Amino acid sequence: MNVLLLGSGGREHALAWKIAASPLLTTLYAAPGNPGIAQVAELAALDVADHGAIAGFCREKGIDLVVVGPEAPLVAGLADDLRAAGIRVFGPSKAAAQLEGSKGFTKDFCAEFGIPTAAYGRFDTLAAAKVYVEKVGAPIVVKADGLAAGKGVTVATTLDEAFSALEACFDGTFGGAGAEVVVEEMLVGEEASFFCLCDGTTALPFGTAQDHKRVGEGDTGPNTGGMGAYSPAPVMTPDMVEHTMREIVEPTMRGMAARGMPFSGVLFAGLMIAADGPKLIEYNVRFGDPECQVLMMRLKDDLLVLLNAAADGQLAHTSVRWRDETALTVVMAANGYPGTPEKGSVIRGLDEAARDGVEVFHAGTALNAGALVANGGRVLNVTATGASVAEAQKKAYDAVDRIDWPQGFCRRDIGWRAVERERR
Incomplete structure (x- = not known):
């Protein structure tokens, strides 16, 4: 199979790394990609906002499946335009992508279909x-x-x-x-990320994770895109997963189909686990970043087989297997993030860091005269597996310490809640 992966961040590097391992793959193309993705894929200079150019590239290269990484192209209707051109896509339609593209849409949807979420108001x-x-x-x-x-x-x-x-x-x-804004009550509990692969009819549970949004240790400071994550999420017990599927995911799948916008692709539920069960904080319509990185490290099955099953409406006949290990990723960010990051500083030591089961996924990097440099806010995802959260955490931070990048920083407490749980 020839596959085109769209995106340029750490999530896309993790997806590329996993897709590249598939025996089904002939050639993996990525647009626009990054230096890490270039190690496992052929980069293409495509503008993801130019739907016609992407369709033309797919015809020229005989692309069998397009995998859309970020949310913006999905909200803009890329999947619809590619399907109209006869090109298979993993990702939701523009109408279905409103679950992420409009928080007001999702809150109204939850109210209509009885999905537990915070009380809210919408205002323009x-x-x-x-x-x-x-x-x-x-x-x-x-x-x-x-x-x-x-x-x-x-x-x-x-x-x-x-x-x-x-x-x-x-x-x-x-x-x-x-x-327009949504104003809602503050839910109290523990947050978790829950993922499903969907084909319009079937939702297949696809792992759990917890991430750290605040920039500072102890979960302090401003929100970011995510400073680290680990999987599985201890709070997402088998009973909690079953509850989430029954009360949140399955009503969503039925409701979207009833509205004439069946959901296919990744359904990412941000949850608050409260005393009375899970409540939906928000939906995303793509893999989380950096949650995708830890999910890919734990996934035992061939990702491309699963993506094909979702694209073809065959998930009812599919299952997913996971490795027993915990995976944990630490985001290394450029000084100044989440404000204006300092770009252009040289990064060394990645080969030394990526050993002993550690993968370093590129999130915001570029090449300048042959040197790897920072080119964004979140720059690297140092990802490790271990028999426990504490072991994965130690391996990840040992790898971080082997990277020579004085202009970067990271939180030193990723996974702290889960480590405390393990010590009890």
């Missing part, structure tokens, strides 16, 4: 949103409705913080994504 004016916040009080959560690269959510502990978050949305800080 600052004045109305402020009135709601004053009525409900703090703490409260303010979310830009559209895609904001993981940065459009504020957990406000005071009314002033909530008002500032609302003003940022309506002042254009997040562009068009903030033209």
Whole structure:
């Protein structure tokens, strides 16, 4: 099979690494890719926003399957345009991608189909949103409705913080994504990430993880795209997985089909595990980043077989096997992140770091005169497996310490909750 993978981050490097191991694969192309992905795929200079160019490339290269990594092309309808051109795609339609593309859409959908989630209000004016916040009080959560690269959510502990978050949305800080906002109650519990592969009818559970959104140790500081993750999530017991499938995922699959927009691709449920069971925080319509990295390290089966089954509506006849080990990934970010990252600094020592079962996935790198340099905020995902979270954590940080990059930083406590659990 010839496969085209779209994207350029750590998630896509992990997907490329796993797809490249498939006996079904003939050639893997990636666009635009990164230096890490280039080790396992042929890079193509394609603009993911140019749907016609992507379709033309697929015809020229005889692409059998397109795998869309990031959310923006899906929300923009890339999967629809490729399918209309007769090209097989792993990823949801534009209509189905509204589950991530519009938080308001998802909240209304949950209300219609009885899916447990936080109480909320939707607003398209600052004045109305402020009135709601004053009525409900703090703490409260303010979310830009559209895609904001993981940065459009504020957990406000005071009314002033909530008002500032609302003003940022309506002042254009997040562009068009903030033209409408969702304001919702703050859920209390432990967060977890739950993934399913979907084919429009069947949802196949595809692993659990927990990530660390805050930039600082002890889960302090501003939110980021994610500073690390581990899998499986201890809080997602078999009973909790069954509860999530029954109360959240399966009603979503039925509801989307009833609306004439059946969901296929990856359904990523961000959950709050509360005393009364799981509640949906948000949906994403692609693999998480950096959760994908730990899932790929644990996946025992051929990923390409699973992606084909999802694309062809055959998941009802498919199962997934996982390695018993825990996987943990540490994000190394450029100084300045999550603000303006410092780009261009040279990174050395990756070959020394990637040993003893450790993989270093490239997230924001580039080549400059033959040297590997930082080219983004989150730059590397140092990923290890172990018999326990503590063992995987130690291996990952040992690898981090072998990387020579003074201009980078990481949190030193990824997995701390799970490690504490293991010590009890």
